[in-house]
Amino acid sequence: MAESWDGSYGPGSQSDESYQFERLRVEPIYDAFVCPLTKQVMTDPVTLENGHTFEREAIEKWFKECREGGRKLVCPLTQKELRSTELNPSIALRNTIEEWTARNEAVQLDTAKRSLNLSSPESDVMQCLKYIQYMCHKSRSNKHAVRNVDLIPMIAEMLKSTSRRVQCKALETLQIVVEDDADNKAILAEGDNVRTVVKFLSREQSIEREEAVSLLLELSKSEALCEKIGSVNGAILILVGMTSSKSENLSTVEKADKTLENLEKCENNVRQMAENGRLQPLLNQILEGPPETKLSMASYLGELVMNNDVKVLVARTVGSSLINIMRSDNMQSREVALKALNQISFHEASAKILIEAGILPPLVKDLFTVGTNQLPMRLKEVAATILANVVNSGDDFDLIPVGPDQHSLVSEDMVHNLLHLISNTGPAIECKLLQVLVGLTSSPSTVLNVVAAIKSSGAIISLVQFIEAPQKDLRVASIKLLQKVSPHMGQELADALCGMVGQLGSLFKIVAENIGITEEQAAAVGLLAELPERDLGLTRQMLDEGSFPLIISRVVKIQQGEIRSARFMTPFFEGLVRVLSRITFVLAEEPDAIKLAREHNLAALFIQLLQSNGLDNVQMVSAMALENLAQESKNLRRLPELPPPAFCGSIFTCFSKQPVLTGLCRLHGGTCSLKETFCLLEGQAVEKLVALLDHTNEKVVEAALAAISTLLDDGVDIEQGVLVLCDAEGVRPILDVLLEKRTENLSRRAVWAVERLLRTDDIAYEVSGDPNVSTALVDAFQHADYRTRQIAERALKHVDKIPNFSGIYPNSSQAAF
Structure with a gap:
């Protein structure tokens, strides 16, 4: 036949294609080569006793069918019964057929080689590739023949075809050619062929992608090729992505996963997998690899960027192993372990896992050890960082022994050691150790130990x-620590700030920085807010240094929306308002405080702050400040000056006439204003305070009720105060506070205010018909503290629930709480 491909056959089954390819002979086929049963060229010819030759498999099948059918054993050609079923190999014929087949296949492969190029018609190329597949399936030796005639590079060249059918068939053919053949794999891996195959992985949901994965799986079985596959940019990234894809078919996912398992033989591939989210191979190497590999993988782990979920996985899997490496005497091993532990300790959940794994004792030992085996300062900084991370995870460190004497991390001795280390190291370690102390002060049960150690040392x-440290992180850590301990040693802190030049001013400079709102600013203003509010010396120093106008400016800017920050806005704003409220605690002793409050109209500002919805502390502090300002109103009112009487009027009183005075405050009986005397009758202060009586936070309610109570206090016209509350619809909310009994303090204040309200006959008459109010007063009369019981008694007399004769208890002061 001519040396060209017969394009008449269809794709068909493998047997169909085999038949078609059997027809593609160059030399003529001899009848003796063909089995009478299969009609195909024999590969293992055997001869019967009568001299007829068949394919061994075919004649054996014939005999089997005869026996199963109960028929005589006859020759398929003559139909004559056979005396023997012995099969004699026809060796000469087999050798002849093999020689004939080899000559034909060599010529056919050569013909395929001439047809296999990018300029050939698609149909010819497809037929060539199918023939090569057929040849390789037929005999393993044919794979050697394919290699020997240099067909492998030519098949790889077909991957560059513009036809997707050709590309797909070329990938499929290459997989068959290299299967279980190391030499063929090595030839295919030459040049850029592997890179070309990897490119097909980027074709999502395509047959080419599936064939490329299959080919890479086969290539990855060769350890020599694993590094080459992994070196192709993006190969491991795409394979890792495929293993977690929900859009791939299951077979492709499994092949991608097995390919990655094979690629794990190369350390560089393991590192790439970890970088791209497949971390388990690296962790397995740390757990089970030889010592050098363990250190290499742990070192890489210390450089790896991990999300929080990965940190938890790493801590659970190799946390204990890394801690054991950290305990070794080899400094290089300790360094590698410390850096890896530092990476995974930054997340709260993973830090807690490390604590359970026992990281604290060796970590503390590394920090405090001095001598031949001590860590260099650069590694002590890493150890201090890890300790700061795990301490800030919020675990209970009271129960974890870390020292040789079974001391816990929050014991006074251990805190002393930390403080001593802080004073003998550089800024970087100082910062981390201060962060450790910050973490230890996060729990109410441990902060007192830290405070005791600071005081005693x-x-x-x-x-x-x-x-005043130049390093920002160091400043922030120290300010946060001082803020944490200030509720327990506020006076000592105030004395230290006042006694040291520049420290107080430095805090206000931080607050004044016009860079938005930072963590440092929030911590600084938080520390200032925690200082004793009634410390006159401290407030005077703030006044002298001009600190309050700065605070007022920041508060106003936040109110007007000029300063915005999502993260630290709330603590910063609350701290500012608390610092500003200091002014109102020293009004009686400090004229400059009154002057500043007037200049900046603080009463109006605090009234506005009452409406800071969602900021309970701002509302509470503002109400407290208004209470303080209102208490001072009695002293700041200006009483009218009456003109002297005429001569006759001074002698004869019947001739004198009282002048009519107008414009006087109905509550204070003098000349009042919100700005000058802080009178709450202006600026809708009363209405806004009454609105807060319905607040969900009882501390806000208590502060609002205390401010409202200044309208009913001694030294003002109580009857007018009651009328003011009636106008503001405030009587019912005060009664509701009494009925709710939310806290003991709130109940005491409510009893006091209700007793003042009941001095007005109309209110007493109305309340007398409300059994709930009477019951609440009776309950206070029976169960409250001594002073509240006295007040409750008077209130019950107003509503005729107790006979109005001399009291059960002696008279005492009726001043507000």
Whole structure:
């Protein structure tokens, strides 16, 4: 036949294609080569006793069918019974057929080689590739023949075809050609062929992608090719992505996963997998690999960027192993372990896992050890960072022994050691150790131990000095620590700040920085807010240094929306308002405080702040400040000056006539204003305070009720105060506070206010018909503290629930709470 491909056959089954390819002979086929049963060229010819030759498999099948059918064993050609079923191999014929087949296949492969190029018609190329597949399936030796005639590079060249059918068939053919053949794999891996195959992985949901994965799986079985596959940019990334894809078919996912398992033989591939989210191979190497590999993988882990979920996985899987490496005497191993542990300790959940794995004792030992085996300072900084991370995870460190004497991390001795280390190291370690102390003060049960250690060691001065440190992280850590301990040693802090030049001013400079709102600013103003509010000396120093106008400016800017920050806005704003409220606690002793409050109309500002919905502390502090301002109103009112009587009027009183005075405050009986005397009758203060009586936070309610109570206090016209509350519809809300009994303090204040309201006959008459109010007063009369019981008694007399004769209890002061 001519040396060209017969394009008449269809794709068909493998047997169909085999038949078609059997027809593609160059030399003529001899009848003796063909089995009478299969009609195909024999590969294992055998001869019967009568001399007829058949394919061994075919004649054996014939004999089997005869036996199963109960028929005589006859020759398929003559139909004559056979005396023997012995099969004699026809070796000469088999050798002849093999030689004939080899000559034909060599010529056919050569013909395929000439047809296999990018300029050939698609149909010819497809037929060539199918023939090569057929040849390789037929005999393993044919794979050697394919290699020997240099067909592998030519098949790989077909991957560059513009026809997707050709590309797909070429990938399929290459997989068959290299299957279980290391030499063929090595030839295919030459040049850019592997890179070309990898490119097909980027074709999502395509047959080419599936064939490329199958080919890479086969190539990855060769350890020599694993590094080459992994070196192709994007190969491992795409394969890792495929294993987690929900859009791939299951077979492709499994092949991608097995390919990655094979690629794990190369350390560089393991690192790439970890970088792209497949971390388990690296963790397995740390757990089970040889010592050098363990260190290499742990070192890489210390450089890897991980999300929080990955940190938890790493902590659970290799946390204990890394801690054991950290305990070794080899400094290089300790360094590698420390850096890896540092990476995974930054997340709260993973830090807690490390604590359970026992990281604290060796970590503390590394920090405090001095001598031949001590860590260099750069590694002590890493150890301090890890300790700061795990401490800030919020675990209970009271129960974890970390020292040789079974001391816990929050024991006074251990805190002393930390404070001593802070004073003998550089800024970087100082910062981390301060963060450790910040973490230890997060729990009410441990903060007192830290406070006791600071007091007994006299460390307050050195801690305050860090406020002026040039390193921002160090400043922030020290300010946060001082803020945490200030509720328990506020006076010591105030004395230290007042006694050291510049420290107080430095805090206000931080607050004044016009860079939005930072963590440092929030911590600084939080520290200032925690200082004793009634410390006159401290407030005077703030006044002298001009600190309050700065605070007022920041508050106003936040109110007007000029300063915005989502993260630290709330603590910063609350701290500002608390610092500003200091002014109202020293009004009686400090004229400059009154002057500043007038200049900046603080009463109006605090009234506005009452409407800071969602900021309970701002509302509470503003109400408290208004209470303080209102208490001072009685002293600041200007009483009218009456003109002297005429001569006759001074002698004869019947001739004198009282002048009519207008414009006087109905509550204070003098000349009042919100700005000058802080009178609450202006600026809708009363209405806004009454609105807060319905607040969900009882502390806000208590502060609002205290401010409202200044309208009913001694020294003002109580009857007018009641009328003011009636106008503001405030009587019912005060009665509701009494009925709710939310806290003991709130109940005491409510009883006091209700008793004042009941002095007005109309209100007493109306309330007398409300059994709930009477019951609440009776309950206070029976169960409250001594003073509240007295007040409740008077209230019950107003509503005729107790006979109005001399009281059960002696008279005492009726001043407000």
